[in-house]
Amino acid sequence: MPSPQEKYQAQVLAPSSGRLRPVVLHVDDDAASLLMAEGSLEDAGFDVVHAADGVQALQQFKTCEPDLIIMDAVMPVMDGFEAITHIRSNAMGAHVPILMITGLDDLDSITRAYDEGATDFLTKPINFFVLPHRIQYMLRSKRTADALRSSQAKLDNAQRIARLGHWDWNVVTNELTWSNEFGRTMGYPQNQLMGSWNGFLEKLSDDQRHSVRMAASQAVEEVRGFSVEFTLIKFSEAEQDRTIRLEAEPHVNEQGECTHLRGTMQDITERTNAQRQIHNLAYFDLVTGLPNRAQLNEQLNYALKMAKRRESKFALLFLDLDHFKQVNDTLGHDAGDDLLKQVSGRLTEVVRESDSVAVPADPLDENSNSKHTVARIGGDEFVVLLGSINRVEDAARVAERIAKTISLPYTINDTEVSVTTTIGISLYPADGQSAELLMKHADVAMYHAKEKGRNGYQFYSRGIHEQALARFSMESELKNAIENEELDLVYQPKFDVVSGQPAGVEALLRWDHPVNGAISPADFIPLAEETGLIMPLGRWVLQQACRQMKDWIDDGMEPIAMSVNCSPVQFIRGNMIKDVDEAISQSGLPSNLLEVELTESLFLQNIENGINILQSLKKIGVQISIDDFGTGFSSLSYLKRLPIDKIKIDHSFVQDLSRDPGDAAIVSAIIALSHNLNLSVVAEGVETAEQLDILRSYDCDEYQGFLASEPLSAGELLTWFESYKPEVRMRKVSGM
């Protein structure tokens, strides 16, 4: 029976392998030492195995797997130092405690023993009573070390699984120490567990580095914790970018200064991905992959916010597939789902193509090209959010295109299927200021459209609907007008105020609509400017006017200037210089006989740019006049910087010339100033002889208006000039 003490020792010291008594391997070439130690070791509860030299020790080590080794230093064949080296290099022997026996006065051996991996040492002659206690102590520390190692391994393992690392930044020395997982995540070599804070930051991309550095230095300064997330760019192609969260708390010295930041680092990529997946499930329709109602609501609220800030418009299209239920009932739900998918695909495609339709309000601000959203919000109900539109016609155009595209046949299970869609449209801000109201009104509009017959669209507001239709149709009609020769130029003569002689003609655009009759340029020019149609239209006017004047001169008319009105859009978006150049070279008209009339709005955005354009025009040799002068911002100061020839005073000033002293003063001043700048002045809209008399008294150079002549067709004008007698007109004027 073991003594109580033996029992206790056995329990404490028994190795984890299940052996009842720990095994001690005693290595010594002195048989007497082995003998003397054996007894006390066995009494203390150990099993003892012997070896007489290093080579034997290695064999015994392999076969007995001892829990502890007592190793004599100096032995024949292989000494203790070499034996330790072999044992330590073996995975099994990495942690086994080794007690080295050295000579009492042999300091070198003691040092060498520790270098080779000995756990402890004892000097000869051995005190065999003390020996078991020393060994028990060593085994106990071994158990503690094992427990610590195991705990560390568990922690490391847990951290690896949780992708959680920890770190410690010494703010004072800038030294950074970290755990294995931190090192793994950041791509440090496996055994490197320390470096510098800056070295760590160097591993981040520029913008990420900035935000982490800011968060950390702020935490140090304010002595508080921080939490920051950053993206770790992948180190190799095989990896993916990781999302990392750093969290830390400050540690302070006695002065309350932050000396360390200690914290965790967690790779939350998977969690973030999972959140994204959950988000997708919550915000996207499973059948079509389109955003669902929840996602639409977010987009809609975002669109509202942006539109309010920018004071811009957007449209909401509410779609319902006509007779979808029939497809579902006759072909089955799978076929129905298939159809919904195909419809979604076409919708997305149409809306994507429509991006170019809706020109962003500010082309430099890419956010202003607010995303269009196609969402499925119910069985056969879809909503299209056109995030940014300039004109209501844009919404009408998209709706029309959608209706047309959706109605094209589908092939489902080898069967040809057709569906149509009915669309209701609500507009922000006209039809509502909230998401609920806009949705409701689009829905209402859709029911109106259904009442009117399916496969169509309807705006919520009847006024807008008609306006959109009218403008929409005008747009397409205008496109055809040039080809159908519905557009024509008429010419209004200008006269010298003093001599009464014709001084020039102004070409004016007329649209004779086959149904609606004459349409004023004031109605269709803005539309042409919005749609870009002004470019071909403007070219056509230039060419036509130049050719006409050349024809008249060829027919024997005295050469006078031909004025053509040009839109700022032609200058800003088109290539006006080239158009003018071509019109002159193709017609053969001397360039000084072409007078380009511009409005001040050309200089509104960028005066330098405007001046550059005018200088290029002057190089061609054409005359330049500023039209409608006085109605725009009319800065007299910039006038002298412009390379222009003429000022045209707007008819609104001329109209009240005899009644309003203010207008008279303005006209007088404009004329005086213009002359001062060597510019000649033309008065527009002169209707009475009284107005002409006043203009003459102000030294105005030219005038035009109904007093002399209304606009005439090309044929009329030549005849009119031939019969025109300035003397008669002059007499008539002075006779009043």
Next chain:
Amino acid sequence: MTNHIDKSALQAISSLQRPGKPDLLGRIVDLFASDSPASISAIVEAVESGDLESMRVAAHSMKSSSAYLGASRLSEQCRNIEQAAREGSELECFALAEGLEEEFEASLAELMQIVERAA
């Protein structure tokens, strides 16, 4: 001739004796008696041939085995020889080995006597 062995060392060995087990002191003295003559001759031969390494190893071995048995002077002498051999002092080794065999013989004789008396 009774002053070669420190008796307290032998008592220490005896105190390691466990009941019912073979006589420990007897076995160790037997081991000493059988192994040591070879070591002593090895030292003496090495001194004559100038083989310092063999001398050092043999002296080291004798140093500890004699120390355990309380043969203090013998152990001291071996320790000095080992030291001189390590330092490469052939002449000193020669001088130190003087009387080694005699001291060994005397120590062994005294040991044997003590063991027999105890038995």
